[in-house]
Amino acid sequence: MDVALELFVERGAAATPVTTIEAAAGLSPGSGSFYRHFKDKEALLAAVVEREVTRVGKDPDAQVENTDGAGEQRLATQLRSDLDYLGELRSLIMILLWERNRAPELAEWVRKTSADRGIELGVEALRLAGPSAAVEEDEVAAATVMQSAMIGYFLAAEYFGASPADVDPDRFTAALARLLTNRDA
Amino acid sequence: MDVALELFVERGAAATPVTTIEAAAGLSPGSGSFYRHFKDKEALLAAVVEREVTRVGKDPDAQVENTDGAGEQRLATQLRSDLDYLGELRSLIMILLWERNRAPELAEWVRKTSADRGIELGVEALRLAGPSAAVEEDEVAAATVMQSAMIGYFLAAEYFGASPADVDPDRFTAALARLLTNRDA
DNA sequence: GTCTATAATATGATAGAC
DNA sequence: GTCTATCATATTATAGAC
Structure with missing residues (x-):
């Protein structure tokens, strides 16, 4: 979620392939390991936004x-x-x-x-x-x-x-x- | 260029597939007819921006x-x-x-x-x-x-x-x- | 929880007929 | 100038071994 946050801030979620998130998170890009953690990119985006909303209070x-x-x-x-x-x-x-x-x-x-x-x-x-x-x-x-x-x-x-x-x-x-x-x- | 301008304004060029531009321009989507007019999407974006810059003076x-x-x-x-x-x-x-x-x-x-x-x-x-x-x-x-x-x-x-x-x-x-x-x- | 492998789909781009 | 057909690549997503 940390690396996704940064990527989403810089390029937007739509312009950030799952493979890029995997690579940034230290996973093998294209392995699909991402999907063991989140249903899809939308779910990750929602989780990231929600965490930020909570963080800033x-x-x-x-x-x-x-x-x-x-x-x-x-x-x-x-x-x-x-x-x-x-x-x-x-x-x-x-x-x-x-x-x-x-x-x-x-x-x-x-x-x-x-x-x-x-x-x-x-x-x-x-x-x-x-x-x-x-x-x-x-x-x-x-x-x-x-x-x-x-x-x-x-x-x-x-x-x-x-x-x-x-x-x-x-x-x-x-x-x-x-x-x-x-x-x- | 008119329909591309609108699409680029609303969704950004990166989020606008060439097929969508073709469809909006009345061409058969996926036909590749687009490429008879512009080298690629980048060239269209550049042309659209340049035309706008000229238009607004x-x-x-x-x-x-x-x-x-x-x-x-x-x-x-x-x-x-x-x-x-x-x-x-x-x-x-x-x-x-x-x-x-x-x-x-x-x-x-x-x-x-x-x-x-x-x-x-x-x-x-x-x-x-x-x-x-x-x-x-x-x-x-x-x-x-x-x-x-x-x-x-x-x-x-x-x-x-x-x-x-x-x-x-x-x-x-x-x-x-x-x-x-x-x-x- | 990660990997290899793989499939389905989407997208970018070209060739050649008309 | 448009179409059908076709490719190559990128992207999303799943299956199953480890």
Whole structure:
């Protein structure tokens, strides 16, 4: 399952022959030894995804409460922690990206358990940070901007293999927090 | 090429057998008639990508200048137009997403011709909009936030098949422009 | 639990008739 | 330019010995 996870993350399950999994696991490729462990590749994929879901926990908001400080600094710390959490979800995110069309129900599950919940938590975080007028005018839209920026930054970094525009995670989250708590005189 | 484009966008070229392309093009599946038109699937993919690149033009910034208005409204109009442009790039984006590992040089090309250039244009657009102190503190980081939010919103909408958090494109770009030009008293 | 062997199917690709 | 026919190879999957 460990080697399968890596292969599925990099190339997708569909593009990973069973023989390749066998070879990576130290089995004789083409021997069919794989089938003594899993019914077929689908079963392995399901097991791998389920293990990842369990590993990262069903509690993406565990870190929300124990952030200290207030205002912009508090939000920046929160966002930096969220970005690390996205990193923990990396394998899961990449696999779900590969499987996006084969399993529309998975996308729906992601939306309900992560995306929508993330917006709710985002609105809360913005309130705790002491929102600016620009945020208060449409809190949900502001939280959507925040979430979109985070996932967009994460995916761009993954895709390019480097920080977009050479803006590192600390600098990015600081800028995002600044924009969301902006109080120009 | 039309049917291949659609198939490649939805499932990726690797997951699209030549027989499927033949069938979709009205040819007898498995007949090999495909090979009278293209050397192999790779050649078709290259032709499809090249045609898309030509179609969308090498000028993503054509609409930059002729935006009227100023400040927040000007930026909102610009961002709304940019989001439409991402829509025009949809096929290309989705194909490049499928091929992300098979062609790292393509990712590099995307970064240099689109991502990095987009940041430069973003900085310009922010200056024209009359930047807030939060933007001026780190213009490149602010532009990165702007770009990340746009691509994150676009990809999330594609992935889920609906606007994230039910925030439609007008509302999203308005909120983003508001945050980037925020001038609370 | 792994191996050799093998079969069934899917896929990529070519030859030659029309 | 399309078809039938055909191959070679890749892939999935199973059977049975060890």
